[in-house]
Amino acid sequence: MTSLQLESLALEARNISASLGGAQVLHGLSAKLTSGRWTSIVGPNGAGKSTFLKVLAGLLAHSGEIYLLGQAMAGLRAKDKARQLSWLGQNEASADDLNAYDVVMLGRLPHQSWLAAPSAQDHEQVEKSLRATQAWDWRGRALSQLSGGERQRVLLARALAVDAQVLLMDEPLANLDPPHQTDWLLLVRELVASGKTVVSVLHEISMALHADDLLIMAGGKIVHQGKCAEAKTHAALEQVFDHRIAVHQLAGQWLALPNLPKLAKSPTF
Numbered sequence: 001m002t003s004l005q006l007e008s009l010a011l012e013a014r015n016i017s018a019s020l021g022g023a024q025v026l027h028g029l030s031a032k033l034t035s036g037r038w039t040s041i042v043g044p045n046g047a048g049k050s051t052f053l054k055v056l057a058g059l060l061a062h063s064g065e066i067y068l069l070g071q072a073m074a075g076l077r078a079k080d081k082a083r084q085l086s087w088l089g090q091n092e093a094s095a096d097d098l099n100a101y102d103v104v105m106l107g108r109l110p111h112q113s114w115l116a117a118p119s120a121q122d123h124e125q126v127e128k129s130l131r132a133t134q135a136w137d138w139r140g141r142a143l144s145q146l147s148g149g150e151r152q153r154v155l156l157a158r159a160l161a162v163d164a165q166v167l168l169m170d171e172p173l174a175n176l177d178p179p180h181q182t183d184w185l186l187l188v189r190e191l192v193a194s195g196k197t198v199v200s201v202l203h204e205i206s207m208a209l210h211a212d213d214l215l216i217m218a219g220g221k222i223v224h225q226g227k228c229a230e231a232k233t234h235a236a237l238e239q240v241f242d243h244r245i246a247v248h249q250l251a252g253q254w255l256a257l258p259n260l261p262k263l264a265k266s267p268t269f
């Protein structure tokens, strides 16, 4: 038995195809995502990354099957799925009139009975999540009154408040300044260390390379899946971006830098 078979799978996609606006966007994708690991999905614009993430979240019609923590997603009750899988979408419309605290409390809905007041545990989880994204100070402010980055941190807190085993995030770093990008990285590492599974679509390739695994897409297909530290993953990454980037190592981190032609001698002034 291989080590992969011994590990439990958080998500498995089998032969997924999907269309948008009448055009086929995903072409027979299959992938296994191991529990307790962070996978970054990367690839050129239009590769189908967001579409695939939506399919993994059960948010988009498709052919093929998705298994969540070993169970066919199609057969799961909506509330069970909502407890096990948390979603942070891209440019998500949200209840702009609600204050940040109430927005994050929405993440607790899968744990609450119909019309029941939030429990002490719900309040505790909301506070913990708002503090984890340094958004606690704005808990009384309406979402519409927050800057792009502040709003993103509230929406991230909502995703954390679900306390799900699997977290899917589409461009979670959008609008975040560098210190809060670093905080996000540390947060994901903490989640994964505690046994959770994180899948993120990222355009920031150097940040994506901090993940455990990379899933590289192009043209609605998976062109490579492998560990972020492996040379063949770096080669696949450089290839999918037409060798316009190159992967380097610096200070113990992998960095994807623009692959610039040799510059002509600097002009003298």
Ligand SMILES: Nc1ncnc2c1ncn2[C@@H]1O[C@H](COP(=O)(O)OP(=O)(O)OP(=O)(O)O)[C@@H](O)[C@H]1O
Pocket (backbone or CB within 6 Å): 020, 021, 022, 023, 025, 043, 044, 045, 046, 047, 048, 049, 050, 051, 052
């Ligand atoms: N509503 C739609 N109708 C038709 N085509 C769509 C629709 N939404 C997206 N597409 C197309 O589907 C393809 C995949 O889109 P998707 O958003 O999944 O790509 P992506 O890899 O996440 O891209 P990006 O890096 O630009 O965010 C693209 O070619 C896009 O133009």
